[in-house]
Amino acid sequence: MTEGEKLLKRLKDEGLPRLASEDFPAVVWIFKDPTLFPKIDVDAVNFLPRLDPNTKAALAGEVVSPLVDALKHEDQWTRWNAAILLGFFGTDAKRALPALADVLETRIEADAGLQGKAAAAIWQIGPDARTLPVLIDALGKALDDKEPFVRQPVCLALSKFGPEAKAAVPYLLKASEDEDPMVKKSALEALRNIDPNSLTPERLKSLQPKGP
Template sequence: MSETISELIQNLSDPAVEVRAGAAKTLGEHGATAKAAVPALLKAVNDRSAAVRDSAIASLSKINLGSTVSALIQNLEDDDDRVRTSAARGISTMVERFELPASTKQQVFQALAQAVNNRSWFVRSTVMATLGELAPVDEVLPILIAGLADAEAEVRQDAAIAIQCFGDEAEAAVPHLIDAFWHDIEVYAASALGSIGPGAQAAIPRLLEALERGHEDLRARAAEAIGEIGSAAAVPALIKFLQQEDAGLRRAAAEALQGLGPVATAAVPNLIVALEDKSDEVKAMAAKALGEIESENTAIAELLMPLLQDEAASVRASTAYALQLMGKHAEVAVPALIEAFRDEVERVSQSAARALAEIATPEAKEAIARYRQWS
């Protein structure tokens, strides 16, 4: 058996990925009898192949979980950056893939909490990404907040992503996310603020600024965050944005208003005007916003109906979606939706079908039944 293990250890250095991965996996099948392979497997945790790294971690956990964790923790402070990186990757994989005993979780948490100032940015980033799996929010959040001020953007980014996972429990992070907003992590900060919800009201001015001046991805995420926070205080600014020259800003404003829903009733007249916008994207989003805000207003359904014949498929599909949101209150649109049901663009016909199913009048049901019979 020892010779077999010795050969497997040698195979961990083989040029072929499949040989190294196979050796790493097989060593784990030997369990505790393969303890001599632990140093080589720890080295394999830094293999250039993900398959080898994953197999090495899995085998280490089977051979001796406790000693492996201790070794990885010790390696976090190694002089060689590659060793520190390997240790951080190994710890992260173990936490993600295995159900660790409570005592081991506590051991890992304490080690990672002490590694927040590690000279390796990868280690610090791993700390941010992993801590949430190990301890409750009150223990983890202060560390994540500190990570928002890290010198490396990757660390700040992972801190913001981890904060997002805590949702409304992370309300204490709001002022720190606002401060970190423009430090190369604005999209992630916006996501985190949105996940916190109504408790992030203080971030609305910063999110509106992002909506007005940000790039496309940031605008989209800021719009979503404003909707998730649900602040009616944002509506006047969003109405103003609907009237600006920048089509991207107009679209983002309409998206934010859709997210706000009924609290954005004051914007309805401006959204109706936006149904005639020169930008198809703005028209499409304005239709969705009206369907969300005025979901019980039959008059809005009547206004939306002509857009089911718009030249742009995106507008037709979005209009059908808006009518779907209105359900039975869009009954007046059933004949127009039946016509849209025959649209040559699949996403339009599918949106129309979903709208008819939601409206569910006898006429709508009959149209769907006929379609199923023909298809």
């Protein structure tokens, strides 16, 4: 077993919080090494958002740039994992927003799964003026897509902008009639945050918690 394989096993067995506290350079190495990163078990890093804030910020400072590069990796799962992990970093990954916006601006058919994960990452990282027009455009393009991969996370991301995202209302109204219940719910919640007056009583009623 190589040193890299041993580190991956430690990450899987011990979990990210413990390994980061005991051997921070090892975690950085795993994220940065192009031969190790594609082999990361995503379940092993699910606790990244719960890292000590200082540790998470320090790790982001080391690995956000390599993760951005991995968005263009030839392997689909590696691209997806990069987007997921950027989202896990939250506001510590703000500088990744332009790259995530670029992913959304590519054609929907190219990799809808990646676009959906990029939109989810933008939602987790937080609103930024540079991403608003890209999100609106992505939702418009995704409305007729048969898969909901992009629509639902884009609705979530737009919701965080509040009234600033008023230009998205026509698209969100259409999305609020989506056959996918998660898209519909996310669109309605976004409309409530962006333009409550656009919601009819019937739409508002559908946002009320269901009784037992």
